[in-house]
Amino acid sequence: MLKKYRYYLGGLIVVVLLLIIIGMQSRNGEGSSIYTYPKKGIFEVSVTTSGELEANNSVKVFGPSDLGRANVWNIKIIDIVPEGTSVKKGDYVAQLDRTSISEKINNFQLEVNNLLGEVTNSKMDTAIELQQARNNLENLKSAMFEAQLEVEKSIYEPPVVIKQTESAYQRASRDYEQALQGYTLSQRKAAAKVQASIFKHQQAEQEIAFLYALVNNLTIFAPEDGMVIYRKDNMGEKAGKDASVDAWNPIVAELPDMNRMSSKTFVNEVDIQKIRNNQEVEVSFDAFPSKNIKGHITEVANVGETIFGGNAKVFLVKIALEQSDPEIKPGMTTSNRIIVSSAADVLYVPIETIFSQGDSLDYVYVSKKFSIEKREVLLGERNNMDVIVKSGITSNEKLLFSPPKNCDDIEIVYLKSNKSSEESLATNAIE
Helix, strand or coil: CHHHHHHHHHHHHHHHHHHHHHHHHHHHCCCCCCEECCEEEEEEEEEEEEEEEEECCEEEEECCCCCHHHCCCEEEEEEECCCCCEECCCCEEEEECCHHHHHHHHHHHHHHHHHHHHHHHHHHHHHHHHHHHHHHHHHHHHHHHHHHHHHHHHHHCCHHHHHHHHHHHHHHHHHHHHHHHHHHHHHHHHHHHHHHHHHHHHHHHHHHHHHHHHHHCCEEECCCCEECEECECCCCCECCCCCEEECCECEEEEEECCCCEEEEEEEECCCHHHCCCCCEEEEEECCEEEEEEEEEEEEECCCCEECCCCCCEEEEEEEEECCCCCCCCCCCEEEEEEEEEEEEEEEEEEHHHCEEECCCEEEEEEECCCCEEEEEEEEEEECCCEEEEEECCCCCCEEECCCCCCHHHCCEECCHHHHHHHHHHHHHHHC
16 A cells, blocks of 8 residues: 555656646746757858850851842741751751842842843944944045045146145045044944943843842751751840841851850849859759759859849859750750858858847857757858857757747856956946
8 A cells, every 4th residue: 555655656746847847948938949959061152043054155057148238137037947956067947038039039130121122222223323424434435535536637727726626625534534533432432332231231130140149048057067046136035937137147046065055144233242253153954953063153244234124233144064964955044053152060050040139249049958048159151041150059059949938038148258348348337
């Protein structure tokens, strides 16, 4: 019987002790709190951005370079191979619209026919004019010869008659010489007229030949082996079928070098001060979530810009991939984690475990065995999730994520350096 009472008494004592412990924890506010332990190891500060893959180098696939000569300032792409198509040198890539140039060919063909008629007519007209001039010249030559005979016959005539015949001969000679000079000029004029019409006809024929060659060049072929990537227009949209090619920049598509790729990204003006050339970057891909490739920064813009549709200033940053992969292609979306700084063998905790009093005092709630301690900590660098704790806690201490119920009644345990400083200020005040 005595042994039975002792058993009950022992059980009662255990229950009372448990209730006391629970009560103490409840008074300290730990009962329902979530906690964590500090971590120790490599701590990284990073900036994460979205980007787009592009080739460092690419071969441009051009349309005709002389569209402007035909007064065609933009021309439509009526057909193009799907983006991502692998082509060999000489393979078909695209077809540009022939309509406007075909119309010009028809117009020039009519002009050529008209000019050919002008050449024929000018030859006929000049032939008739020269024939008439030759006939007139022959008549004048006959008249001059007859006048010369009259002079020879009048040798025995009176001086007055001789003088009249000689005067008539001189007039006939002058008429003939003037007609001969006129005929020579008429020949040159006729030749020039015919030549001018022939030249205009030749020019028109050359223009038609040019237009026919231009039409043939509207079928675009690959200049090298590669993968076809559509160019982007001024709005950043891909220019595929039904897009226009400009005469002053007749790029139809590109064949990028797939072995050397970069991610083109933009960093906001708050984070750009942290970004430097050669910083390490972890590049991942929306299309392949499990794939990661190392990279490094090769270019940081000095001047900010406003992206279409946005208001904030951003800065262009280019990240070179340090290896190639046959699965990744230009135009793919990337997630870039830029490693701004890295520290080894440091203690760090979640930002949610840090509380502040004013601007200069940071503290944590440390859960002890039977109490909660409000302790000052000295912080270092932070990232989006964690912050380095330089002093104030150890790695095996339990930190609360939220303040306990009686947090205002808990005195702060200051760091030794801060405590010494406070005691010194207090002593000076007393003195």
